[in-house]
Structures are given as C-alpha cells and as structure tokens.
Amino acid sequence: MANRRVVIDPITRIEGHLRIEVEVDENNVVQKAYSSSTLWRGIELILKGRDPRDAGLMAQRICGVCTYSHYKAGVEAVENALGVEAPYNAKLVRSLLNASLYMHDHVVHFYHLHGLDWVDVVSALSADPKKASELAFKYSDLPIATGTDELTAVQQRVKSFVDKGQLGPFANAYWGNGTYKFSPEQNLIALSHYLKALEVQRVAAQMFAIFGAKQPHPQSLVVGGVTCVRDILSPTRLSEWREKYKIVKDFIDRAYQADIVMAAEAYGTEETVLGGVGVKNFLAADAFLLNRTEHLFQSGYIKGGDLSQVFDIDDMKIEEDVTHAWYKGTNRLQPYDGVTEPEYTGFVDGDTVNGEAKIIDENAKYSWVKAPRYDGDAMEVGPLSCLLVNYARGNKKVQTEVGGFLKRTGLPVGALFTTLGRTAARMLQTKLISDNAITIFNSLVENIKTDDSTYTKFEIDPSKEYTGRFIGEVPRGTLSHWVRIKNGVIENYQAVVPTTWNAGPMDANGTIGPYEASLVGLKLEDPTKPLEVLRVIHSFDPCMSCSVHVMDMKGVELSEFKVNPMSSGATC
Amino acid sequence: MNGFDALYVKAKDRVQALSELPSRKEESIEQMLEGRGIERRDFMKWAAGVTAMLALPSQFTPLFAEAAKLADRVPLVWLHMAECTGCSESLIRSDAPTIDSLIFDYISLEYHETLMAAAGWQAEENLDNALKKYAGRYVLLVEGGVPTAMNGQYLTLGAHGRTGLDVVTQAAKSAAAIFSIGTCSSFGGIQAAAPNPTGAKGVDKVVSQPVINVPGCPPSAANIVGTLMHFLLFGTLPALDRYHRPKWAYGNRIHDLCERRGHFDAGEFVESFGDEGAKDGWCLYKQGCKGPYTFNNCSTERFNQHVNWPIGAGHGCMGCSEPDFWDTMGPLEQPIKSHLVMGVNSTVDKIGTTLLTATVVGIGAHAVASIFMNKNDEKKG
Numbered sequence: 001m002a003n004r005r006v007v008i009d010p011i012t013r014i015e016g017h018l019r020i021e022v023e024v025d026e027n028n029v030v031q032k033a034y035s036s037s038t039l040w041r042g043i044e045l046i047l048k049g050r051d052p053r054d055a056g057l058m059a060q061r062i063c064g065v066c067t068y069s070h071y072k073a074g075v076e077a078v079e080n081a082l083g084v085e086a087p088y089n090a091k092l093v094r095s096l097l098n099a100s101l102y103m104h105d106h107v108v109h110f111y112h113l114h115g116l117d118w119v120d121v122v123s124a125l126s127a128d129p130k131k132a133s134e135l136a137f138k139y140s141d142l143p144i145a146t147g148t149d150e151l152t153a154v155q156q157r158v159k160s161f162v163d164k165g166q167l168g169p170f171a172n173a174y175w176g177n178g179t180y181k182f183s184p185e186q187n188l189i190a191l192s193h194y195l196k197a198l199e200v201q202r203v204a205a206q207m208f209a210i211f212g213a214k215q216p217h218p219q220s221l222v223v224g225g226v227t228c229v230r231d232i233l234s235p236t237r238l239s240e241w242r243e244k245y246k247i248v249k250d251f252i253d254r255a256y257q258a259d260i261v262m263a264a265e266a267y268g269t270e271e272t273v274l275g276g277v278g279v280k281n282f283l284a285a286d287a288f289l290l291n292r293t294e295h296l297f298q299s300g301y302i303k304g305g306d307l308s309q310v311f312d313i314d315d316m317k318i319e320e321d322v323t324h325a326w327y328k329g330t331n332r333l334q335p336y337d338g339v340t341e342p343e344y345t346g347f348v349d350g351d352t353v354n355g356e357a358k359i360i361d362e363n364a365k366y367s368w369v370k371a372p373r374y375d376g377d378a379m380e381v382g383p384l385s386c387l388l389v390n391y392a393r394g395n396k397k398v399q400t401e402v403g404g405f406l407k408r409t410g411l412p413v414g415a416l417f418t419t420l421g422r423t424a425a426r427m428l429q430t431k432l433i434s435d436n437a438i439t440i441f442n443s444l445v446e447n448i449k450t451d452d453s454t455y456t457k458f459e460i461d462p463s464k465e466y467t468g469r470f471i472g473e474v475p476r477g478t479l480s481h482w483v484r485i486k487n488g489v490i491e492n493y494q495a496v497v498p499t500t501w502n503a504g505p506m507d508a509n510g511t512i513g514p515y516e517a518s519l520v521g522l523k524l525e526d527p528t529k530p531l532e533v534l535r536v537i538h539s540f541d542p543c544m545s546c547s548v549h550v551m552d553m554k555g556v557e558l559s560e561f562k563v564n565p566m567s568s569g570a571t572c
Numbered sequence: 573m574n575g576f577d578a579l580y581v582k583a584k585d586r587v588q589a590l591s592e593l594p595s596r597k598e599e600s601i602e603q604m605l606e607g608r609g610i611e612r613r614d615f616m617k618w619a620a621g622v623t624a625m626l627a628l629p630s631q632f633t634p635l636f637a638e639a640a641k642l643a644d645r646v647p648l649v650w651l652h653m654a655e656c657t658g659c660s661e662s663l664i665r666s667d668a669p670t671i672d673s674l675i676f677d678y679i680s681l682e683y684h685e686t687l688m689a690a691a692g693w694q695a696e697e698n699l700d701n702a703l704k705k706y707a708g709r710y711v712l713l714v715e716g717g718v719p720t721a722m723n724g725q726y727l728t729l730g731a732h733g734r735t736g737l738d739v740v741t742q743a744a745k746s747a748a749a750i751f752s753i754g755t756c757s758s759f760g761g762i763q764a765a766a767p768n769p770t771g772a773k774g775v776d777k778v779v780s781q782p783v784i785n786v787p788g789c790p791p792s793a794a795n796i797v798g799t800l801m802h803f804l805l806f807g808t809l810p811a812l813d814r815y816h817r818p819k820w821a822y823g824n825r826i827h828d829l830c831e832r833r834g835h836f837d838a839g840e841f842v843e844s845f846g847d848e849g850a851k852d853g854w855c856l857y858k859q860g861c862k863g864p865y866t867f868n869n870c871s872t873e874r875f876n877q878h879v880n881w882p883i884g885a886g887h888g889c890m891g892c893s894e895p896d897f898w899d900t901m902g903p904l905e906q907p908i909k910s911h912l913v914m915g916v917n918s919t920v921d922k923i924g925t926t927l928l929t930a931t932v933v934g935i936g937a938h939a940v941a942s943i944f945m946n947k948n949d950e951k952k953g
Contacts, residue, residue, distance in 0.1 A: 007693075008693075009692060009730055010691065010695055010696075011691055012688050012689075012695050013685075013686060013689070014686075015686070017729065038728045039654055039726065040727075041654050041726075041762070041763040041769075042769035043762060045767070046762065046763070046767070046898075050903075051903035051905075053904070054903055057904055058762065061656055061658075061761070061789065064656035064658020064661050064662075064790060065658070067658060067661065108664075112664075113686070121689070169681050169687045169688045169689060170689050171690060172694045172697060173689035201664065202664075202667050202877070209876040209880045210880060213880050213881060213882045214792075214875035214876055215665070215875070215876055216658040217658055218885075219887045219890070220882070220885040222845055222887065222905060225845060225846055227845050227885055227886035228885040228886050229846055229850050229886055230850075230851065230853055230885075231884075342769075346725065347728075352731065357731035357732055357733075452851070453846060455844065455846025455847075530692070545657070
C-alpha cells in the first residue's frame with residue numbers, strides 16, 4: 001500500500017501559522033515529513049531606510065510571544081555597529097528582563113501551549129481528588145494548588161464544561177488517545193496547574209513590566225542603555241520585582257518542576273515521546289550576564305549527539321538555503337547575499353487521510369521559512385541545545401541541574417535526546433534561570449549603590465558606514481540580528497531566528513531540518529487525529545512569525561563586521 | 573443626565589432581550605461563581621471597575637453585572653491574520669483578579685488558535701460549526717493585518733489553503749459584531765508600514781460590515797475586555813471616533829492626562845536619556861514622546877494591572893494606537909521636527925489624529941520656548 005498523506009493546518013497552540021504534513025505507511029509510521037510556514041510579512045524589508053534607533057521597536061513586532069527578544073536583539077545589533085557600550089546597569093537590567101521573560105514564556109509554553117498534548121482533560125474528571133492530592137507529594141515536597149478542596153473545585157469547573165457540551169477551547173480535541181499516559185489523578189494535578197499557571201503568568205508579566213514598561217512589547221530599551229532609571233533607583237520597585245519573582249519562582253519549583261518529574265515517570269516508556277530528535281547537531285549562544293565576568297550559559301555547538309566535544313561557533317559558516325523556500329533562487333548563500341524576492345508557488349491538489357486537500361509538493365518550494373545550515377549541517381537550537389552544549393562544556397550549574405534530574409527520574413543521559421527530553425530541558429533551563437535571576441538582581445542592587453548611570457550618549461555619523469550584529473540566546477534558541485547602517489539610516493537588516501533553524505524545509509542536498517527529521521519513525525494511533533505529531537512539534541515551541549523573514553543583504557562582506565560577536569553581543 | 577438616561581434605558585432593554593434568549597448553559601452565573609469560590613461582592617467590584625473605566629455613572633454597575641451574567645449567549649470567534657500573537661498574549665494578561673478570565677471562560681470561546689486544544693481538520697471543523705451554528709450571534713475578533721497582495725496568498729490557512737482574506741471576509745458576513753483587536757487588524761500595522769510588501773490592510777478595508785477598532789501594539793487587556801463588555805451591555809457599537817475607536821478608551825490624548833504633564837507645562841524636559849531630568853521624571857517630549865498626538869487611555873489605565881507604562885518607564889509614547897504610526901511618528905525617539913520648529917505644516921495631516929491645529933502650535937511654541945527656559949541646565953548649573 002502506498003504511503004498516505006496527513007495534513008495538519010493550522011498547527012494550533014503556537015505563535016503564528018504553521019502547516020505540518022507527514023506520509024505514513026500501512027502501519028501508520030511516519031516515513032516523510034514536511035514543515036511549511038504559511039505567512040510572510042516582510043518586516044526586514046520594511047526596516048530598510050529607517051532610523052537605526054527604531055530597529056529594536058520595529059523588530060520587536062516580529063513576535064509578541066517571545067516579545068522583547070527581537071527588541072533587545074535590534075538595539076544591541078545597532079550598539080554593536082556603532083561601537084556603543086551600554087552602562088553596566090543597563091546590561092544587568094536587560095539580563096534581568098530576559099530572565100523575567102523566560103520565566104513567563106516557558107511556563108506559558110508548557111502549560112497553555114504544550115500541556116494539552118500531555119494532559120487528558122477529560123480523564124481528569126474521573127480522578128479521585130483526595131488520592132490526587134496525596135499523589136502530588138510524590139513529585140514535590142510542597143506541592144502547589146493540589147489540596148483536595150482545590151482539586152475538587154477544578155474538577156467541578158471542568159465537569160460543567162463537559163456536561164453541557166460547551167467545551168469551548170477544549171472542544172473536538174484528541175481526548176482518550178492511547179498515548180496519553182497520565183493517570184486520572186495525574187491529569188487532575190496537571191490540570192489544576194494549568195489553571196494556576198494562568199494566574200502566575202500574569203504575575204510574571206507584571207514582574208517584567210516593572211523594568212520593561214509593559215508586557216507584551218516592552219518599551220524601556222534604547223540604543224545606549226535603558227530608560228527605566230526611576231524604576232531602577234526606586235527601592236519600592238526593586239522590592240516589588242523581588243516579591244513577584246518569588247511568586248513565580250515558587251510555582252516553577254513546586255509545580256513546573258514537579259509536573260515534568262511526573263511526566264518523566266508516566267511517559268518514560270511511551271515510544272512516541274522517546275524519539276523526536278532526528279538532527280543530532282545542537283547550537284547555542286552565550287546568555288544571561290550574572291555579573292561583570294560571568295554568563296549563566298556559554299556558546300558552542302556539538303555534532304552527532306557527541307557530548308565529548310564542543311566546538312566554538314564561527315559565524316562565517318552560517319548559510320541559508322532557499323531551494324525549497326518561497327524565494328527566488330536555489331543557491332546556498334551567506335546571509336548577507338540573500339535575495340528579497342518572494343516566489344510563491346503554493347500547494348497542489350492531493351488526497352489525504354481526511355479527504356482531498358491542498359498538499360505540499362516536496363519537489364518544489366513549500367515554505368516561507370528558509371533552511372539555515374552551519375558548515376553544511378542542519379542544527380537544532382533551543383533549551384535542549386543550550387543544556388547539551390553547556391553540559392558538554394562542563395558548565396557546573398548545568399551539569400548539577402541536569403544530573404540531579406536524571407538521577408531523580410532514573411533516566412539515562414540518552415533520554416535527553418528525545419521529545420520528552422526536549423520538554424524536560426525547557427523546564428530545567430527555566431529552573432536554572434529562575435535560581436540565578438536573583439544573582440542578576442543582587443548585582444544590580446550592589447552596583448547602583450555607587451553608580452546610577454543607565455545611558456551612554458552616541459552619535460551617528462551620516463558619512464560613515466557601520467555594520468554590526470547581535471547573537472544571543474532567547475526562549476526558543478539562538479537568535480542573531482545583523483544590521484548595516486549607511487547615510488544615517490538602516491541600509492540592510494536581517495534576523496536569523498531560532499524557529500528558522502528548527503522549522504526550515506529540505507535543502508538542496510535533500511538534508512532535512514529538525515522538525516521534519518523529528519517526525520520520521522513516529523507511529524500514529526489514528527492518522528486522522530494526529531496528536532503524536534502535535535506533541536513532537538510543540539516540544540520545539542514553534543514561533544512562526546519569528547522564523548519567516550526576508551533578506552536584503554547586498555553582498556556585505558563578513559569581514560566588515562568589526563567586532564567579534566561571540567564576545568560582545570553576549571549580555572542576553 | 574439626559575444622555576445617560578437614554579443610554580441606561582437602552583442598556584436595560586438590551587439586558588432584558590439577552591435574558592429572554594434561551595440559555596445555552598444550565599448553570600447560572602451565581603452557581604458558577606459559587607462553584608469557583610468567587611463572592612458576589614468581588615463580582616460587583618469588578619463590574620464597578622468596568623463601569624468606571626467606561627466613564628459611565630455608577631447607576632450602570634448593576635447592569636454590567638447583569639450583562640456579564642448573560643454573557644454565555646455570545647459565542648466568540650478569534651481569527652489570526654498577519655500578526656505576532658502579541659494581542660492574544662495581552663488578552664491572557666487580563667485579571668481583575670481572575671474574574672476576567674472567568675468571563676472569558678463563560679463567553680463561549682469557539683475558536684482561538686493560540687488557546688484551543690484541537691488542531692488541523694478538527695480546528696477547522698470547530699470554526700465551520702461556530703459560523704453556522706451561531707450565525708448572526710457570534711462576535712468576531714480579529715488579530716493581525718490582512719494581506720491582500722498576490723490575491724491574499726501571503727497568508728493561507730487550513731488544509732485547503734484558503735487565504736486569510738477569504739477566511740476573514742466569510743467570517744465577517746454573519747458576525748453580530750466585529751472587533752479589530754490591535755493596530756494590525758485596525759490599520760494594517762507593522763507589515764503595512766512602507767513599502768507594505770504584502771499589501772496588508774485593516775479588517776475594515778476588506779469587509780463591508782461595520783468594524784470597531786481597538787488599536788494598540790498591543791492594546792491593554794482592559795481595553796480588549798472593556799470593548800466586549802460594552803457590546804454585551806448595549807448590544808450596539810459604542811460611540812466611536814473618526815477611526816472607529818471606542819471613545820471611552822481612545823477619547824483622550826495621552827498627553828492631557830500624562831503624569832509628567834506638569835513638567836511639560838513647566839518647561840522641564842529630559843534632554844538625554846539617563847540625565848538628571850530623567851531621574852526626576854521630567855517630560856519626554858524632546859525624546860520623541862508622541863503622547864501629544866496619540867489618543868488612548870494608557871496614562872490612566874497603564875498596563876499589566878496598572879504596573880507600568882512606557883512613559884512611566886522613561887520612554888516616550890510611540891503613538892502605537894494611531895493609524896500608520898510607524899511611518900508618520902518616526903524616528904520614534906525624536907520629536908516630529910516640523911512640529912517642534914515650524915509649529916504646523918503639511919505633516920500634521922499625516923499624523924492621523926483629531927488634533928486641533930491650535931494644540932500643535934501650542935506644543936511647538938511651548939517646546940521652543942522651553943529651550944530658552946532650559947530648566948535642566950539651570951538645575952545642573
């Protein structure tokens with residue numbers, strides 16, 4: 001029997017617009033997979049000719065979920081180009097904002113975007129709240145939102161949805177699928193945390209807004225520093241941050257961590273989450289300035305899943321391939337030489353397991369996302385990459401956290417190279433960041449005792465040409481922004497974004513990217529209701545409007561980038 | 573009070589009409605509130621808060637509570653076009669505390685790609701069902717601009733590759749009301765900034781039905797929820813300004829109610845980010861604040877449960893709730909030169925607000941005058 005095609009469009013519970021297609025054999029095992037982004041906006045093209053000081057605020061509008069990431073990247077790329085060094089206070093505030101962002105973003109991702117792939121809401125209705133309340137102590141010494149009364153209330157709340165057939169956002173999903181592995185009691189615990197997390201994420205956003213002005217889309221960074229000087233110098237604001245931080249950290253320690261330990265136990269033998277890493281090359285950048293000398297995470301890449309060797313990144317080796325992307329051309333180009341012209345070819349008519357549809361022609365172009373390659377290799381980026389690179393680098397904090405988790409769950413190191421491992425890595429990264437955010441905060445408090453500078457003045461000489469870039473780690477992985485300034489305005493702008501690395505289509509050599517590779521070999525219970533695919537793809541935390549971009553770099557030589565980005569743009 | 577009395581009668585009729593509709597749910601909101609451990613007092617407090625925010629007299633408070641109770645009659649469909657999901661993120665920041673989330677639970681959220689459990693064919697089915705089952709009764713909220721170039725194909729949705737343009741125009745046809753949430757669906761937004769490569773437009777430019785614009789990048793959760801509550805209460809469009817923004821939220825200039833306004837009047841300006849004026853909270857006009865040209869309630873409502881807002885954090889307003897602000901307000905951290913130096917010229921038309929010419933002259937003259945006053949220098953000296 002010929003392979004059958006499965007189309008999933010829209011992939012929901014993500015940022016932006018993503019289509020995934022797979023071909024399954026007669027046993028419903030995925031043989032081939034295709035990833036396509038179905039929206040193009042052209043923001044980098046819009047940035048051309050603008051004031052360089054506007055780059056951050058405009059680039060920020062690439063994404064409202066990892067909001068701030070592109071703001072900071074845009075501001076720091078311009079600083080790098082102009083040779084402006086922001087004051088230490090500003091760097092610490094930016095680092096603190098980044099920590100606040102991760103503490104928000106990863107929690108929302110796990111509970112509200114990814115959670116329903118692991119948690120069967122309907123099953124939670126048959127749980128015994130008392131038993132569930134006791135069970136919660138197995139995963140945390142001090143569980144949160146799992147008292148018998150609280151769990152009973154949660155159960156009643158959801159029951160009223162189900163009873164009346166008004167499931168709202170829970171309607172028509174994949175409840176009862178055999179790959180849901182939590183017991184009814186475990187489902188109820190996680191469901192209670194789903195609701196609690198809605199409350200906690202509001203606090204995390206407030207915590208961010210104290211120094212960020214608002215969240216999403218903060219407005220307190222400028223080229224040269226930060227503007228929130230009054231918030232930084234106010235003891236009330238500092239205390240407010242710390243109190244909100246405690247609330248969020250508490251939830252991460254007592255709920256998020258516990259739920260991942262619970263998932264590791266329940267899903268430790270579930271085959272469909274023990275694959276999911278097809279591209280075994282991992283790339284990560286420096287992140288989280290803790291003090292004047294130290295970053296929480298270091299950069300590098302590993303190949304073929306080999307943790308015994310870490311390589312330094314040479315950005316000369318980054319290229320992008322548009323063979324199967326909806327842009328003119330078929331060459332593999334350095335980012336600076338890319339083309340701007342879209343060449344949309346659309347989909348073709350075809351049969352799928354759900355009936356006739358428009359499907360991808362894999363021999364043609366099929367996505368708005370390009371395919372980045374490092375030295376010819378596809379690379380995965382994201383929390384898993386960050387932890388693996390740092391584990392291999394001998395980063396003590398990371399080794400201790402990862403080692404502790406493996407010991408506690410009884411999982412081998414190899415379990416990290418899975419869908420489950422990717423989801424666990426995001427929690428471990430959140431835990432490391434939330435544990436260390438207070439160090440950043442303390443560094444700030446210590447420094448403002450003697451130094452209240454927040455801004456470095458600069459001038460843009462219209463007769464000069466500037467080039468610079470940012471490279472750093474953001475919630476979905478390694479991000480870089482590249483800018484060329486001429487006649488006082490932006491001449492060229494480009495972003496190479498985490499989801500581009502992960503979601504890109506096939507390249508000219510037929511090499512597939514992390515999304516597509518992660519699905520091959522996955523067995524589906526019912527291809528018309530492909531929950532297993534959603535779970536694997538969500539484990540990457542897709543951010544589609546980040547990933548789709550257009551380049552208009554007219555042959556800028558790499559040598560023009562005058563500062564070593566690995567050592568300079570590293571304050572994130 | 574004649575105007576308010578008429579409005580009150582209208583609202584009361586509306587609540588009456590809603591209460592006569594057959595309920596889709598058996599549980600009353602009282603039972604639900606009780607079931608979730610929320611006291612009636614908290615609920616009324618929330619209703620009072622919304623009433624105040626909409627600048628209505630307190631006599632409306634019980635009507636709001638009543639309308640909220642009847643909210644299950646209104647199914648919601650939320651569509652994503654060319655967007656960044658920032659408006660959805662803003663929506664989930666809504667609190668007051670937890671009761672807004674309750675209201676959203678209780679309003680039947682039929683389709684919302686970021687929050688719904690179903691995907692692919694099942695998700696599309698949910699949308700189709702909602703449009704059919706609740707034809708003429710659902711509220712349509714749209715996030716994101718609508719790409720129109722290349723026949724709309726810069727955005728496709730679903731297994732059949734329908735364009736975003738097609739999806740939104742179809743959904744608009746049977747909607748009871750349409751809200752454009754955010755600057756992108758209101759005016760095209762960032763992707764519509766020059767040269768607008770995808771021909772992105774606001775929803776009201778591509779559908780023939782009336783549309784209420786709730787701009788902002790993103791709008792505060794309070795403005796999103798307040799707009800919905802207005803519809804539930806009155807069943808009509810709120811009073812709108814020339815850009816179809818509800819006046820209750822967008823009726824005031826940021827500048828007029830700004831906490832730093834006193835410094836503007838005193839001629840005390842931040843001359844450089846991080847300077848002594850910045851530390852003292854002086855006016856940001858010279859750092860490009862577009863508060864004088866921007867209509868929104870940020871100065872009073874702020875963001876994230878009133879925690880902060882751009883001017884509070886020492887950055888000027890960038891005018892994000894005004895049409896085409898990316899093109900007309902830039903450079904964002906620099907005053908609009910023509911206004912500062914010349915007072916009024918042709919660019920005033922491009923700013924796209926309901927500014928009175930006299931105000932612009934006033935601001936220009938004031939800022940110029942302040943250069944001579946230069947309090948900041950005095951202070952330093």
